[in-house]
Amino acid sequence: MHKLGVMIVAGLAAYSCLVAPALAEDIDGVQEHPMVERYPGQDIRWQHIENHLPYRVPVGPVTGYRAIDDWIDTEGRITRTFYRYQGTDRAFSEIYLNYLEALEAADFEILGKGYSGDRKGVGIGSGQWIDVVYRVNAASKPGEVGTMFSGTSSSGGAGSIVAKKERVDGTAYIVITVEQHSANYVGSLIDIIETKPAETGLVIVNADAMGADIDEYGRVVLDGILFDFDKATLKPESKPALDAIAEFLAAHPDKQFYVVGHTDAVGTFTYNHRLSADRATAVREALVAGYEVSPSRLEAHGVGPLVPVFSNQTDTGKHKNRRVELVERQPAP
Template identity: 60%
Template sequence: MPRRLIFAAILALAAPFAATAADIDGIVEHPMIDRYPGQSIRWQTIENYRPYRIPTGPVTGYRTIDDWIDIEGRVTRTYYTYKGTDRSWDEIFLNFRDAFELEQFESLGIGFSDDRRGVDIGSRQWLNAYLAENPLTGQGEVLAITSGSSSQGGQGVFVGTKDRASGRVYVVVTVEQHSQDLVATLIDVVEVKPPETGFVVVGAEAIGRDMIEKGHVVLDGILFDFDKATLQAASDEALGVIAGWLKQNPGRFYVVGHTDAVGSFDYNQSLSEARAQTVIEALVDRYGIARERLQGHGVGPLVPVFSNADEAARDRNRRVELVEWPE
């Protein structure tokens, strides 16, 4: 079961929450989100598949943002309201921001403003440009977020992403003081399913980028027969890309095999090492990479990227990585 967000701020137990309207009918709150205490849901749309644009930069022209991430996936858009004057927009916004950061979401953009002016993330112009690319559909109270009020206040936006076993997820959280006694929150969650195993091949550009940033790279596209260290023919394209990168980038590297946690440790460690050695043999014998540049190791299930709780997680844990070998 996916973890729900936990609010980082501790709310005073003695402070009563404002009375709120009930949720509208038919709500299926996203399992990843816990609403701020006292909020009610006044609008929601869920689409199993649609294109979406995630903005990551400031406004550069009339309803124009240059920096976008274009994705496709399941989109859940939920509009919350908090009625009362005992909580401000910035308090609610900071709770959401801290909760996502606590859950290790990578920030792609963050901004807040007391007057909503300017062109940065969190400004009124930025929100208009974002909603122009991702229009709100249907009717309901959410449409109020596109217009101001005589007593409106500040606004904050958090844009973030996280890689999960079931695929990458993006969130865009907008919190605004819509009027003196109403704080509005729009949370968009976009879930991108991972491609089927074996259809993605690591690219030379990705190898170089991950080596510089992380010191290691997962060699996508390397496939083995089930429970064996035998390479499948579908691995040829990835091996060619890896060999090409190695020829352009001198140095020594570890080739490290990983498994899931099913079975005994000794068996998995042995299998992971055999798979690492098989990759080395292919690079040396078929592509002419000098053997002394590569050293194989197997760590079995010791370095999972996910929890092994389900097949999607176990599939992501089964991998071969190229790791820098410092001189």
């Protein structure tokens, strides 16, 4: 079986050395997205790229006439590429399984998948499901992608995969549909939706979101807590976040927490460890002094650069790693 490569890279600059050379049958003016490498033997027959467009990511089965109940509503840069495979030596199922295997190997979260030889049923990858998805996310540019939506007299099989990847520069969703259009024609439509991260300082925690994260993960990042550069001095802009944290703590008076500071990896460990601890202490003291939170409920600690959430090789990664978290603490016996 051929193996398909799925790659996550920092940017388009690495594109030319990471994907296979364009095939002779590619139409003019197309540019393969570096996140997904084509299945060997495919050629690009249609592409549409736009920024800041909405896209509804389907994550559930068909529930009624032209209806799916479960969607994730997204917006961002959308790259839609339609591939053709001509020949009788590969069936749609082999191409579908290669895409699935490659996404799983690249640590994508598979939100939904399914395929069948006759397109029957209502699940992900069925004929009904494909019809609903591409009515909602219609192709606004004409071209050979129309074969994906026109059906086939041979009732060849089809399958779809919906996947998600959390990246340093935002969440990426991939929706892949592969269909056996005829005995010697397999079409594949790959939609890649790259969402943008929120602008620095604009995201503020709220009590409900904090509660949901604590219940699921046992911790929550305190977005909106801002410090002076290289200091443990809270900025005035942190007040809305502190208000929300205090609201959450008041609503859960029996819970106790660690306040944990984190830094990026720039500088020495000793310095960063101290800075992270001082910042955690500053948040704890602000809550105790300004909101009458019992000191016994909050214990401040710093871990410096020991628990990054993204690589420190980029500015965005460093920004994500500089954070303060609230971690649930079990009461002493």
